[in-house]
Amino acid sequence: MTALTLDQLVLRYCRQIIMQTMDHVRGRMREENIPYLRRCVPNPEIQKSDQNLTKAIDQEAEDLILGALQYKFAKLPGIKAYTVFSEELGIKTFPEGALEKDADLVVFVDPIDGTEFVEALQGGWSLIAVYDRRSDETICAVAGDIFLDRIYWASKGGYPECLDFITHSWYRLDGGVDPKVSLAGARVNVLTTKVERYRALSEETMLLNAILKADGRVNLSWGSNTIIQVAAGHADVAIEFAKGFATYDILPGLYIGLKSGLTILDLAGKPLTTKLDLDDIFATFRRDPKHPKRTPFVAAMDPELAEHVLRMLKRKKS
Numbered sequence: 564m565t566a567l568t569l570d571q572l573v574l575r576y577c578r579q580i581i582m583q584t585m586d587h588v589r590g591r592m593r594e595e596n597i598p599y600l601r602r603c604v605p606n607p608e609i610q611k612s613d614q615n616l617t618k619a620i621d622q623e624a625e626d627l628i629l630g631a632l633q634y635k636f637a638k639l640p641g642i643k644a645y646t647v648f649s650e651e652l653g654i655k656t657f658p659e660g661a662l663e664k665d666a667d668l669v670v671f672v673d674p675i676d677g678t679e680f681v682e683a684l685q686g687g688w689s690l691i692a693v694y695d696r697r698s699d700e701t702i703c704a705v706a707g708d709i710f711l712d713r714i715y716w717a718s719k720g721g722y723p724e725c726l727d728f729i730t731h732s733w734y735r736l737d738g739g740v741d742p743k744v745s746l747a748g749a750r751v752n753v754l755t756t757k758v759e760r761y762r763a764l765s766e767e768t769m770l771l772n773a774i775l776k777a778d779g780r781v782n783l784s785w786g787s788n789t790i791i792q793v794a795a796g797h798a799d800v801a802i803e804f805a806k807g808f809a810t811y812d813i814l815p816g817l818y819i820g821l822k823s824g825l826t827i828l829d830l831a832g833k834p835l836t837t838k839l840d841l842d843d844i845f846a847t848f849r850r851d852p853k854h855p856k857r858t859p860f861v862a863a864m865d866p867e868l869a870e871h872v873l874r875m876l877k878r879k880k881s
Contacts, residue, residue: 569639569695570702570719573668576635577691578716581707583631584624584689588675588709591620624674624689625651632670633657642667649674650811653852654845669694669841671811675709676786688788692814694839701837704815706787715791717822725795736823738864739796745868746777749799752789753781754808763805770875787816790862794823800863804830804876807857810844817860826866828873830859 567575629647636645636657644661645668648654652672656663673690692704703718715736717723723736743749751774755761764771764781774781782798786808789801807813818837820827827835835858847856861876863869 568720569641571721572639573693574703574705574716574718574721576632576638577693577703577705578714580628580631580635581689581691581705582714584627584674585707585709585712585714587627588620588624588687588689591623621651621675625649625672628672628674628689628691636668636670645670647672648811648845648848650809654848667695667697669696669839671814673786673811673815676788676812688786690787690811690815692811692818694814694837694841696841699838701814701818701839704818706791706815706819708788715795715819717819723794723819723822736791736794736819737796738794738824742796742864743799743868744865746773746779746800746871749774749777749779749868750797751779751781751872752784752792752798752801754785754789754803754805755783756785760805767804767876770872773875786812787814787819790816790820790825790827790860793862793864794820794825800861800868800872802861802872802876804859804861807859809855809857810839813858813860814839817858820862825862825864826869827860827862828869830861830873830876832870832873835860 629652632647636642644656644658644666646654646656646663646666647670649672651674654663656666671692671694676688676690687709689707689709690705693702694700695702700719703716705714705716707714712728713725715723715725724733725736726733753764755764771781782792784792784798784801789798789803792798793801814837817827817835821837829835844856861869861873863872
């Protein structure tokens with residue numbers, strides 16, 4: 564039997580961890596658990612709005628992921644230590660006592676992306692991506708759609724894929740059938756979860772008028788979900804221009820999207836990659852945990868469509 568490569572092993576463990584997390588979150592959102600979840604978690608690292616009633620579920624999901632990582636990653640051959648960068652935990656190296664400079668891997672985690680949607684049983688994702696510091700590259704990413712019960716993944720040596728547990732279907736991510744090459748009838752994913760996001764979108768009159776003229780649609784989405792839906796063919800364009808995503812939010816979707824063949828550009832028109840400046844990412848977070856390094860983007864299967872949308876954003880701001 565052929566031994567699995569490191570990226571194959573890491574992918575296997577990450578898929579198992581994300582599926583376990585999805586099951587846990589769905590179970591905890593049953594009605595009898597809501598009173599407990601509405602208690603404020605006494606943790607100063609958690610910077611959630613007081614209006615967010617389920618701080619506890621973020622912490623529970625993160626604790627589950629951290630425990631599973633410690634159990635699973637102890638089995639990885641040749642890996643002495645790894646660093647976790649999570650939205651809730653911050654930056655910490657495992658096993659206990661290991662030094663960050665000695666970590667072979669960096670694991671980016673967002674235990675629940677879209678907590679406010681989880682509260683209403685409308686959605687939410689669990690995200691993980693693993694970076695190999697020795698080869699200076701991302702080696703795998705997994706994204707779990709909690710309530711639609713789908714899991715998406717990609718790895719260094721494999722195809723980007725999705726497993727849908729509801730329809731019992733398994734398919735590769737390739738942008739879907741006949742991906743759009745223009746805005747005509749296009750579905751445009753935009754991150755709009757708070758008032759300032761809506762305002763930013765409403766000010767993009769050139770883009771909105773172009774979508775209207777082409778009889779397109781605006782999908783309100785969030786996190787890596789915006790990009791992964793394009794990779795799966797459920798949307799045609801994904802944009803985030805108002806604020807950008809933190810690394811633990813964007814890296815899973817960015818990696819899966821690029822492995823699926825998407826064109827993903829920053830707002831200057833430069834192609835984004837998953838090669839990371841870890842020192843800069845960590846230093847920015849440590850200076851101000853409320854303002855981690857963020858990345859805006861435009862993503863589409865067709866390069867000309869991505870550039871067309873980007874030009875409309877750039878022209879307005881010039």
